[in-house]
Amino acid sequence: MIPADTRTGSGPRDGAPDLALDRAELTEAATETDALLTRLPAPGERSSEERAAAARSMDAARALRARFMDRHAEAVYDELTDGRTRHLRVAELARAAAVAFPGLVPGAERLAAERSRPQAAKEGHEIDQGIFFRGVLRSPLAGAHLIDAMLRPTPRALALLPDFTETGTADLGSVRLERTDDGVARLTMCRDDCLNAEDDRQVDDMETAVDLALLDPAVEVGLLRGGVMSHSRYRGRRVFSAGINLKSLHAGGISLDGFLLRRELGYIHKIVRGLRTGGEPAWRFPAAEKPWVAAVDAFAIGGGAQLLLVFDHVLAASDAFVSLPAAQEGIVPGAANLRLANAAGHRFARRMILDGRRVRATEPDARLLIDEVHESAELDLAVERAVARLRGPAVAANRHMLNLAAEPVDAFRHYMAEFALQQALRLHSADVLDKAGRFKGRAS
Template sequence: MTVDLAFLAGLEQDARQLDDLLAAMPVPTVRTAAQRAAAAAALDAIRARRSRIMAVHAEAIYDRLTDGRTRYLRIDELLAAAAAGYPGLVPLETQMAAESAREQADKEGYEIDQAIFLRGILCSPVAAPHLLDAMLRPTVRALDLLPGFAESGIAELESVRVERRDGVAHLTLCRDDCLNAEDERQVDDLETAVDLALLDPSVRVGLLRGGPMSHPRYAGRRVFCAGINLKKLSSGDIPLVAFLLRRELGYIHKLIRGVLVGDSWRSPYLDKPWVAAVDTFAIGGGAQLLLVLDHVLAASDAYLSLPAAKEGIVPGVANLRLTRFTGPRLARQMILGGRPIHAAEPEARLLVDEVVAPEEMDAAIARALERLGSEAVPINRRMLNLAEERPAEFARYMAEFALQQALRVHDADVIGNARAFARRRGAA
């Protein structure tokens, strides 16, 4: 299959005309109704063309960018290569850099165009598995830190502290300034931490737990995760590629599949079992994490929630995974209605394995870690994960998620919700 370069040449010219049109306008929040309509029509037209190109040529484009799938490019590297190799197909790096400096309300939404490209790749049964594997490879940062961690057993990252004790990698979320709310920094740190735990041969099992907080309301108490940082979403600091997609295709997928380390005939992936301990609450992304871990404990005064409808965004891959745990009706109540699940409720046992008194958490965690340290656990959890969520199913979901999440975070209702949250936090 070859790429229709003549079609792409026409697209490059149209992209330049669009750039000129938008450059002549003020930022989106102060445009007139006529300017907004003209910008929307031009963007819609070029996005339709980009979608048609990717529907036909995704495999050929991906093969060319990866030298016949001999090079593993992460999604940011792949987009940069596409911008250089196929002008007009995706936004330029300079455009994305300028866009990143704007508040969310003043962005043009170029991430939507990146999502169109990635949807085409992830829909391809040939390209998608290779891209998923590229995202499962260890990060350069983790490889740089690995020798020091292997020797000391400690890695102090900004939002995560990693400590190896008796074969257990303790990953402690320590963003006490924001109740472990998720942002780009946390995604990078968590992928690094997960890589370190998976790559260190002295680690048998991993533990995720929130650290003590300094927030006045929760001072001294452990908190698992407050979900996406809406204040940073409002300010334009929650990027599609480096946060929303890297999170799902990077460290969360590695928690399921493991890290790709080679081409051994046994398995190219190195995976290990994981325990989560939920103190106080696991909101949004925190609750999503629990769906991929092997044993979940919750303090009896904790709760879980997926406030997607309130925030206006898609709750990661929870729409794919949650029904396996709860059934379709409760999943709809949680995702569409925002129903919280308190650990004391019977329904909580669909989402967590143990509910214990807060003062008994440490002992219960120790017992769970010991159980998952058995030699037969890793292979059995691998087979369970393959049975429950096949990679092709995950790729198809992520193809649609990439586009729909990009559309949502640039929609007026999400921007308004995030801005209102930021104002409330600023006044507090």
């Protein structure tokens, strides 16, 4: 048995990487750590000495995981995907890795037990997933293949597609989708219980809706808007999005693979790149792309503001505002660090993300985020004019080239590799746990 301090100091042996030996060493280290954690009380009940012992053991195992993925990411990915012939989504890939490479990522039972606990009572096993996905996404071959896999339609969308193409409507729960006679797919976020704050459920519904809009040949343009709220403060008014659901975060309901990575690599990236359908010859167009319009009522906070950065045209009511309070929440605001800096400049991005600056729709700086501002009573008509302008036959090709120039796929892949780990670390940091705890019992 290899002592933890020896593993940390030396790491995998020198010379050519040996997958079998490194695999065995990783499994042994993970088994030792698991045995220690089993002997200790639950995380919230440990003494300072017990917390320190757990941290030392987990850090040693994680150092091995990181080095293992640095050495073997492509071999691991090829084994899990049969030489990149299977397209596994992030959650499927993590489940397969847990079975094929014991100790590399947490297994299904461990994750289920972890996700049943409040955030502050977790061990932080999703950090191990973050190490794994960082290694995969760093690889030009494995990372590009995973990104491609995440741009494919979800099984849920494919199952719902026949009914949607026939009826033009789909009620997905937290998102309603309607295709109107003018070729517009109208996505309405309708979580009136939480002002459209996102959680795993809404990410699933949003990706399904985006897939359906992109798959339906009768749809020419997508439109996203918040629905009418029943919340006491905004009763009877539309609201775009309050960002991440902090109540769900406190309760342990925000997952790395089902929310944070799926959201960025799934429906948001599909809005940017389109959908890999296999319908068009690959030489002609790699994906089914369509233009997208967003209309902001009341506010776009956090994740809501992140969404605006990928839309082709953004309108807002004159009393709306946009903010990215990432530093206050203690997490990384998705791909906003990449996209906001590209779109509005690094100084502006730092003011919004690091300082938490709130930008009102009528401010001059709002033009960096919003294309049109209208009085609330005039917004509906302005939205209709905007979607009509984006129905031109050359729009899709030009937005494809604009997005390629603004955000090359490799730049996005490199960003997401580091995001996978940094966001996992942030989820289990002391400041996030403290801030999320303040939302216990709140309605939103």
